[in-house]
Amino acid sequence: MKIAYISTYVPRQCGIATFTNDLIKAVYYNDHQQVIDQHVFAVSDEKGAYDYPSEVVYEIEQGSRQHYIGAASIINSGAYDVCLLEHEYGIYGGNSGGYILSLLKRLRIPLLVNLHTVLENPSVDEKAVLEEIVQRADKLIVMTTYAVGILQRVYSVPLSKIVVIPHGVPSYPLGNREAKSALGLAGKRVLLTFGFLSRNKGIDVAIKALQEVVRRFPDVVYLVVGRTHPNVLKHEGEEYRHHLHALVDELGLRQHVVFDNSFIENERLATYLSACDIYITPYLNEAQITSGTLSFAMGAGACVISTPYWHAKEALAKGRGILFNFKDHEGLSRELVHLLEDDRRLQAVRTRVAGLKFDLSWNKLALQYMELFLESRQQYVFDQDKKSHNKKLELPPLDLQHVRRLTNQVGIIQHATYATPNYHHGYCLDDNARALLLALMVQEDHPDRDVMDLISTYVSYIHYAQRADGNFKNFMSFDNRFLEDVGSEDAFGRCIWALGYLVRSRTNASFHQIGKEMFERARPHLQKLRSIRAIAYCVLGVAHYLEQAPQHEGFIAELRGLVQFICHEFNANKGVDWEWFEKIVSYDNAIIPTALLRANVYLHMDDVEQIALASASFLDGILFRKQELSLIGNDGWYAAGSPLAEFGQQPIEVYSTMLMYEELYKIDRRPIYRERVERSYQWFLGGNDLQLNLFDKETGGCCDGLESYGVNRNQGAESTITFWLSTVHMYRALKNHPLAKSSASKSSTFTVA
Structure with missing residues (x-):
């Protein structure tokens, strides 16, 4: 072995x-x-x-x-x-x-x-x-x-x-009398507490209990053995020990309380335990599942008096020891006096405990x-x-309770404190667009879920956010005031993505019509965009629009113009070992090659496909540089020639990464791409750098990110929607759940957003 x-x-x-x-x-x-x-x-x-x-x-x-x-x-x-x-x-x-x-x-x-x-x-x-x-x-x-x-x-x-x-417990070679002599305590009645010193040990309770005890039995000595806990020492120094010394002086017990401020090795500890007549654990909190000091004392055959914390209640049952209430120094004093008055009772307890010595021996x-x-x-x-032989990805059942928790009659709240909606940050266009995308996908795949109310809410928010010129406002306070005249380009792009999906989904004739009107009203702003991700989102939206109008020359021309801008940025920024669209790889990266591959279904341009494949390969080498998906963190991103930021990883990256690998699989049916889709999804369920689960099955929410110290436990709209988009996406891909039924008959291997 x-x-x-x-x-x-x-x-x-x-x-x-x-x-x-x-x-x-x-x-x-x-x-x-x-x-x-x-x-x-x-x-x-x-x-x-x-x-x-x-x-x-x-x-x-x-x-x-x-x-x-x-x-x-x-x-x-x-x-x-x-x-x-x-x-x-x-x-x-x-x-x-x-x-x-x-x-x-x-x-x-x-x-x-x-x-x-x-x-x-x-x-x-x-x-x-x-x-x-x-x-x-x-x-x-x-x-x-x-x-x-x-x-x-x-x-x-x-x-x-x-x-x-x-x-x-260790072996105890010395008897009670020999051990007392070895410690210079011959003829004394010895009480003992040992272990790291900290406030929760309740030593002050035991010291207060001694006043009446030493009046009746002047030969009593209470040994407090053990150094101050290192964590206590680091943050508080010896404040608690000094308090105990002052308490001893105040009560006139200096001749009866002995402190040994050291870490006791096993041999000397065995001597202390063998010498003690009564062992005291006056701990202040019941939530202690095991106490090594209690086990050691019982292994030494000591009579133990303890507060009723979990381990003590179990170990001292059936007469193997005596319990007193938490912080009850008077109760402890009474029990000590009774034992010291009645030596037969004390020895009876020790006899019962002695039978455990072999059972507890190492x-x-x-x-x-x-x-x-x-x-x-x-x-x-x-x-x-x-x-x-039975390896299978287990997907959680569809549960939109947290999405609904974050959604009110206006729209979906941006942020949450843990799983509680945080009204201080109000609403934003980005999240309502994402939420619309999710609700549409669920309605398509599982109409019995009845999410039409959610679709109506999110469409209404987007409609209210659209300006007369077709652009959009973004942030709204909880009291329903927009906080800006024009929103960000990224928010515009995500909105176009969701509206394009609404137009192609034909979920409801009324929603379809208003979605089409908003989409076409926004069209004049498409070629004004300069944010490469905003353009990528718009590419996805236009591609969805073209699914229901594939011969629409106007939007094919719009698509070509957007794609040419992306390709220009790639050619302007690429270099040796750097095949990317910018000099920094930052957020929602995989959405860019995904958009190029989707667009090329309509454009059929060889250079577009080559750029998409080159950038996807470059990104793949970063994302799967380790055993599991390891996203680029927002704590510095990844600039050419600089270290890669490992933390501040966000769920939004996972969904776009899954989309990218599925597009790659459509072009090249290599199994590695389908494997990458599943391994990307596993990031939510612990397949990440910290091996921590971000999905909360109790709330139906997803945590906001992966930090160096652990998980950011807030469950905001972006992370939760992204998780459920990814999950619905996996159901479609795996074809093994009722959510996949309606998409199973469609021609594409994957039917995704």
């Missing part, structure tokens, strides 16, 4: 680092028949800060996404049998530790995940990250049965995927991990074989 561990690791002072080190040693020294080779891919919060032991073969810088990708490559090529991830949100980079997905989604071996935190009320990002981990993992390991319920209830994880293995748990490693290796081969 060759095992890869992804975790923090010693000498980094971190509970998970210690856990992983203990597990590796237990597996290595256990009595088994396997030859074990164990390597660690250690996550560091500071480059070069740790002198790692030999089992660490790769250091992952927490904030470097490329390091996660590099680790995946090494694991895949390193003949490892299984990978074990120690998961805790805070130790990995990106929003809620999302960078780890860049590693996990690339793995080609079985993946087991130890969940050190399972949240019952996660944030949107925390839930999204864990759901992606769940999807990739072969098995999830939790340390309490309570965590099983949360995984099933909150994250919809099947029970068959979950394994419960308790937190392991030696026993190492065997469970080994069985899981072997089982996962065998099952993975079988599962991968099944997947290779």
Whole structure:
């Protein structure tokens, strides 16, 4: 067996680092028949800060996404049998530790995940990250049965995927008396709390409880062992520790409270735990699914008094410990006095706990991990074989609830804060044109959806936005005031695209007629445009118009003029290794070669096709430079001779990219183009640089973009409409859903917008 561990690791002072080190040693020294080779891919919060032991073969810088990708490559090529991830949100980079997905989604071996935190009320990002981990993992390991319920209830994880293995504990060679003597505490009644110090540990509650205890039992000493948590130290310094020292002085407890401000190694920790009579975990929050310190104390046979956080309620049930209410120092004081008064009761609790010592020992748990490693290796081969025979893109069912949420009687609202419409930004022509395109496609493919009300709303907005001279206004405030006399060229172009589709769709005679009138009224402005993307959008609109009037010489002439401008820009800007229309590749790029290919159905010009194919090939080399679709980000774009911006990736790019590859497929039936269509769509569902899903199945919305830190969780009109355009588009392409029925009889392999 060759095992890869992804975790923090010693000498980094971190509970998970210690856990992983203990597990590796237990597996290595256990009595088994396997030859074990164990390597660690250690996550560091500071480059070069740790002198790692030999089992660490790769250091992952927490904030470097490329390091996660590099680790995946090494694991895949390193003949490892299984990978074990120690998961805790805070130790990995990106929003809620999302960078780890860049590693996990690339793995080609079985993946087991130890969940050190399972949240019952996660944030949107925390839930999204864990759901992606769940999807990739072969098995999830939790340390309490309570965590099983949360995984099933909150994250919809099947029970068959979950394994419960308790937190392991070290061996305790010294007895209680010997340990007290070793610490210079002979004859003392020892209370103990250990672990990283932070406010949520509730140490001040325990200190307040001591006043009455030491009055009755002057030989009591309370040991607070452990350094301040590194994150607390970074942001607050030692403020909380100083507060605790001041509280001790205020209550006159200096002779009874001892602080050990250091990271305790296992051997000395075992001595502390063996010496304690009563272990206290006065944590302030119930949402703690596992506590290594609690497990250690029980493994040492200590009598534990604790607040009722999740792990404690489960572990201390059936008389294995005592619970008191959160922040109740008086209740804790009473329980301590009762135990110290009644030694038989205290020893009875310790006797019950002592029976767990073997069950929690690393030696026993190492065997469970080994069985899981072997089982996962065998099952993975079988599962991968099944997947290779049943590989199929799963499309979400059509769900326009968020489109309707954003739409009122005026039009569709531009932006959302998360999934809530943001009225501050009002409306725009661009989004209402996009929304009209979507509603028309849905009406064509699935008329029982009844989207005529949406079509009416979007057509009305466009009609209201058109000026007397045929041009259009764009932005409108929520109180229905247009904010400009003339909108942008891009907004004009998108409007022409949607109106052209409305004219060719003939969805409704009335809508068809008003669409045709608006389209022809705007015609004088076509040749005035200078934005190359606006011209491309208009090309698509004119091409749609010509579908119902293919001999219209006037619009064929308009089309020729628009295409000649695009081709002129290509010839003016191309250079060595630069076959593009501008000196910068920026937004909605694939729409330009797409427009040329669509136009050439009517123009039949060889140079137009050559330019379209050359620019599409150039763009393809950029978009699929990696394993998945990797869009050009708006955080700097891609200028000739400059680095490419990787983030600020936006959904609008995906739809035009899908259109481009479908046009290429019509010309050249190479399977790679159909594959590119599907892989482009997968960008929404996690096939992207961060391996994060942008579609929200609960709201029916799509997140606004992919940033370096994670997903922009706002679900505005542009991103949501673009997602559903792409989805309807995929249904048409795959021909495997009721949405495809009406388009199946049409002559083109793809019937698209």
